[in-house]
Amino acid sequence: MFALPERYDVRIRFHGVIPMAMRGQAVPRAKRVNTLRDVDREARRLGLPFGRIFDPIGEGATRCLAVSEHAIDVGRERAFVLAAGRAIWAEGVEVATDAGLRPVCEEAGLDWAACAAAIEDPALAARVDANTQALLDLHHWGVPVTVFGTDRFWGQDRIEDLERALEDAGLRR
């Protein structure tokens, strides 16, 4: 998704949202198992690292969402979101701890003191809440969802359809 502006005249606006499992929505075991196995198959097909996981649900996710809002403010969201994703899903990093999260922030070019402050910043937490409400206002429940104009694209496997819409809009570089 972050690579799209290299091919199209668009800007990606990232909105981190609170995971379903932290919003009181039921996530049955069958769904959790299938999601992990499906992503594993897709990662192997695409040659992406995956499998050394540390489940971040709870504090880990909350901290990463706060830091991602700070990263947006300093123009480093792409670097941070990619680094955090790799750390959680491929490197087994416990982002709920400072020892785990700090190297991820620094790898993304973020100042750790600023990130630590962001984690405690209620204004950034409120932005995450607003992002989550915006997702619900779109009548959507999960992620990733991309919105282009009035079209909603749910799932990484709809990026090709999003690209078709961008082509149709004459945005190919």
Next chain:
Amino acid sequence: MTVSKDSVARRTVPRLVVLSGRLDGRAKLGARARRALGRRGRVELFLAFDDAVSAYALIDLADRVAGRDVQLAAYPVVRRGIPDDPAMEDKRSYAVEDAGRLGRRRGLVRTRTRPIAPEETAFLAAWVAAAPATPARLRFAVAAAERLWFADADGPVDRDAYAALWRAELGGDPLAGDAGDRAVRANERRMARRGPYDTPAAWVHGQWFFAQDRGPQIAARLDDLGWTVAA
């Protein structure tokens, strides 16, 4: 340094789930054994006629399985999804929108614009579930799904038109009565045993996939198991 039980679980459970999903030797041996015994490969597609993306998946998979020594077995269900899911209505609406986008990939134009209530198409599920799994039954299911979402306009489902379609594909009349409902319940139990919790889901010798999203991957799995398209 102390390591909590929670920390161990967060580290080990997802990894075990991923690693156990990679164990595929039994499926591959089974596939070899089936071929040695002259048996066909099998794709079980759990679908719902009221689900627009199920229609797309059925049409798409029938095409991908054609030319392989593989049976596509359609298992229609009516009850599906996560119990008490607050997003259920949103998911049903989005499925209609998504089916339009998916249909365009195959040159199909989605004609319905609003969800259909499950009870409106339950008769189709009952008819298909109760009939023997023949190529004619599959042809009917594909034709009915295509008509329902890519030909019919919004409004009530015309049962008589589908009965005529049944007669054209299978001859005779579809089974009436409770047998169809019982067969649908059996399909729903089978879906739960296989793992999927919603439609459209394809079970392919030990692995299952959301079929509207993973058509090429299902074909690749069949290739991997040795059921390639005949030259």
